[in-house]
Amino acid sequence: MNVLLDHFPEFRDGFIGTVSITAVSSVIALVLGIIVAGFRVSPVPPLRFFGTAWVTLLRNTPLTLLFLVSFFVVPEIFFPGMSPFVLGSLALGFYTSAFVCEAVRSGISTVPLGQAEAARSLGMTFFQTLRMIVLPQATRTVLPPLSSIFIALTKNSAIAGAFSVTELFGWQTLMSEQGYAIGPIFVWVAAAYLVVTFTISGIFRLLERRMEVAR
Amino acid sequence: MSASVLYDTPGPKARVRNRIYAALGTVAIIALVAVSILRLGDKGHLDPAMWDIFNYAGIRQNIAEALLSTLKAFGLAAVGSLVLGVLLAVARLSDHRPVRVVATGFIEVFRSIPLLITIYAVWVGFLVDYSMWALALGLSIYNGCVQAEVLRAGVNSVPKGQREAAYALGMSKTQVMTNVLMPQAVRAMLPTIISQLVVTLKDTSLGFVILYPELLYSARLIASNTQVNGQYPYVSTIVVFGAIYIALCLALSALATWIEKRGRRAKTGIAVHAAADPAEAPGVLDDAAPTGTGDGPDVADGPGITKN
Numbered sequence: 001m002n003v004l005l006d007h008f009p010e011f012r013d014g015f016i017g018t019v020s021i022t023a024v025s026s027v028i029a030l031v032l033g034i035i036v037a038g039f040r041v042s043p044v045p046p047l048r049f050f051g052t053a054w055v056t057l058l059r060n061t062p063l064t065l066l067f068l069v070s071f072f073v074v075p076e077i078f079f080p081g082m083s084p085f086v087l088g089s090l091a092l093g094f095y096t097s098a099f100v101c102e103a104v105r106s107g108i109s110t111v112p113l114g115q116a117e118a119a120r121s122l123g124m125t126f127f128q129t130l131r132m133i134v135l136p137q138a139t140r141t142v143l144p145p146l147s148s149i150f151i152a153l154t155k156n157s158a159i160a161g162a163f164s165v166t167e168l169f170g171w172q173t174l175m176s177e178q179g180y181a182i183g184p185i186f187v188w189v190a191a192a193y194l195v196v197t198f199t200i201s202g203i204f205r206l207l208e209r210r211m212e213v214a215r
Numbered sequence: 216m217s218a219s220v221l222y223d224t225p226g227p228k229a230r231v232r233n234r235i236y237a238a239l240g241t242v243a244i245i246a247l248v249a250v251s252i253l254r255l256g257d258k259g260h261l262d263p264a265m266w267d268i269f270n271y272a273g274i275r276q277n278i279a280e281a282l283l284s285t286l287k288a289f290g291l292a293a294v295g296s297l298v299l300g301v302l303l304a305v306a307r308l309s310d311h312r313p314v315r316v317v318a319t320g321f322i323e324v325f326r327s328i329p330l331l332i333t334i335y336a337v338w339v340g341f342l343v344d345y346s347m348w349a350l351a352l353g354l355s356i357y358n359g360c361v362q363a364e365v366l367r368a369g370v371n372s373v374p375k376g377q378r379e380a381a382y383a384l385g386m387s388k389t390q391v392m393t394n395v396l397m398p399q400a401v402r403a404m405l406p407t408i409i410s411q412l413v414v415t416l417k418d419t420s421l422g423f424v425i426l427y428p429e430l431l432y433s434a435r436l437i438a439s440n441t442q443v444n445g446q447y448p449y450v451s452t453i454v455v456f457g458a459i460y461i462a463l464c465l466a467l468s469a470l471a472t473w474i475e476k477r478g479r480r481a482k483t484g485i486a487v488h489a490a491a492d493p494a495e496a497p498g499v500l501d502d503a504a505p506t507g508t509g510d511g512p513d514v515a516d517g518p519g520i521t522k523n
Contacts, residue, residue: 043222043233046240060413060464062420064431065457072438072449077254126222151327158329162424169331176339186336190328197327 003180004188010171015192017167021089022154022196028093029153033100038130040105051101058098063156066091067163088160096153103149107142108134140211147204151197158193168192260450264443269455274437281433282459288350288419288429293412295355300362304400305392307367322360330357331421338425346427350419358415365407369400402478409471413464420460430456 004011040051058066070091075082111134119133161169168189175185225233255261268274306318325333334353342349373396381395401408423432434456438449 043225043229044236044240046237046244050240050244056465057461060417060461060468061457062417062431062460064420064423065434065453065460068431068434068449068453069457072447073255073453076258076260076450077251120223129222155327155329158331159421162331169329169335172332172335176335182336182340186332186340189332190324193328193332194324 003175003184007171007175010174011168011188011192013166014168014171017085017165017170018154018157018192019196021085021092021157021160021165021167022150024085024089025092025096025157026150026153028089029096029100029149032093032097034104034135036097036101037104037108040101041108041130043126055098055101058095059102061095063091063095063159064162066095067159070094071163084160084163084165088157088163088165092153092157092160095156096149099149099152100146103142103145104138106145107138110141111137140208143204143208143211147201150200150204154193154196154200255450259444259446260448262444265446265448265451268437268441268443268448268451274441277433277437278430278455278459281428281430284347284427285416285419285422285429288347288354288422288427289416291347291351292354292358292415292419295351296358296362296411296415297408299355299359300366301397303359303363304366304370305397307363308370308392310388318363322363325356326360326364328357330354330418331424333357334421334425346422346425349425350422350427350429353421354415354418358411358418361411361414362408365404365411366397366400369404370396372403373399405478406471406475409467409474413467413471416463416467417460430459 036051036054039047040055042048067088070087071084074087074090115133115137116129119129124132157167158169161167161171161173164170172185172189176182222229252261259265269278303318303322306314307322309315309318330353333356334350337353337356338346338349342352377395377399378391381391386394419429420431422429423435426432428436434452438447438452441448
């Protein structure tokens with residue numbers, strides 16, 4: 001208990017750090033994932049190839065290595081001096097985008113063929129079909145896997161702490177270096193993560209219930 | 216094919232349009248790659264000297280040792296997680312309520328805590344001087360929980376008649392589990408189990424936090440201790456080590472796919488669960504989620520029941 005009371009401001013900063021890096025990289029992962037999923041189902045072969053390469057590469061690379069890329073290669077290519085928070089969110093978001101892409105793609109393939117055929121016979125273009133007919137229906141089937149993916153993202157955000165982003169893992173190492181027993185530290189950090197992951201699964205359950213439509 | 220949902224077979228006009236898009240897309244992608252390479256070239260990262268470091272025997276020796284220690288930790292973690300997975304799965308399916316509750320609690324807690332947090336706690340708490348064992352133990356705990364859920368889904372996917380027949384032959388509960396249910400569950404879930412092993416392999420890279428000299432740790436070490444033309448060879452090191460990781464993971468994934476295909480050929484009536492690519496959260500977990508501590512093992516319509 002002492003370790004939490006004595007260092008509550010640091011703990012609070014860590015918690016906020018975890019939540020904000022999770023939120024930012026979720027948005028990056030969602031946007032990129034949907035775009036790449038669009039690439040993977042598009043009728044244009046180079047884009048499909050690009051999408052496949054993207055997913056294969058990112059899914060078979062350890063996230064830790066992506067953090068290295070983000071911290072040591074990205075500043076060389078683009079402008080240097082980006083904050084660890086931005087670089088960490090980029091690594092986490094890009095990594096997760098591969099999983100989001102696969103979830104969205106499998107969601108798209110669960111939409112009945114007749115829906116898209118009907119859309120096409122109404123004269124809709126590829127983008128119209130995707131945007132107005134297929135994606136809204138795919139959303140419902142995609143929600144449960146997305147929820148698991150974002151929970152995994154929250155857990156993966158701990159790695160950012162090893163790359164000098166302020167978050168809960170950083171608090172754990174800091175406290176342990178200050179000589180506190182690891183048991184209580186572990187319990188508090190674990191509890192904080194449980195709060196975040198339960199919130200995410202709660203939000204998704206709410207979304208699922210709201211979007212539920214009999215098919 | 217999933218693509219056919221979205222568009223018809225293209226006609227002459229659409230083919231022309233697609234070709235234009237294809238050309239534009241290719242140009243855009245190549246431009247993106249080219250700009251990155253040019254920028255890296257400007258900073259001197261593509262200098263032959265940067266890549267020459269891998270010709271030194273010492274660096275090669277380092278890489279070989281790092282690969283070996285990664286594989287060592289992975290081997291230990293693989294065995295550990297599978298053993299723990301079987302134990303936890305059996306405990307979760309137990310007829311005794313306290314055993315079930317404890318196993319469920321253990322799985323739920325350690326599955327929702329970041330692996331890095333667990334590894335670090337194990338290292339600081341018990342095994343400061345043995346980072347390999349700390350890494351292996353942390354990985355075993357987390358992946359054991361996931362494997363347990365995979366195995367449980369596998370047991371639940373065994374047709375009910377198998378269990379009933381075994382009991383009718385007078386087998387004990389233990390015999391039913393070890394001789395009838397578990398072998399079939401493992402068989403059905405083998406591809407998923409191996410996909411989870413790919414995740415385990417990727418996660419060995421967390422060993423760098425607890426100073427275990429695996430691949431990623433030595434990548435950082437090599438890159439930060441060598442200097443070529445006044446610069447650290449991060450780019451070349453990351454490319455080389457990334458290639459090693461990707462090759463390892465793809466080899467394991469290929470094994471999973473091969474086993475799945477082989478399983479499909481055999482006619483035992485129990486389908487082998489589709490080989491998933493390394494996923495962050497295995498889908499079977501969601502199928503098995505709303506079960507928990509009900510009365511008796513529930514026979515959910517798990518993945519992979521074929522009716523012959």
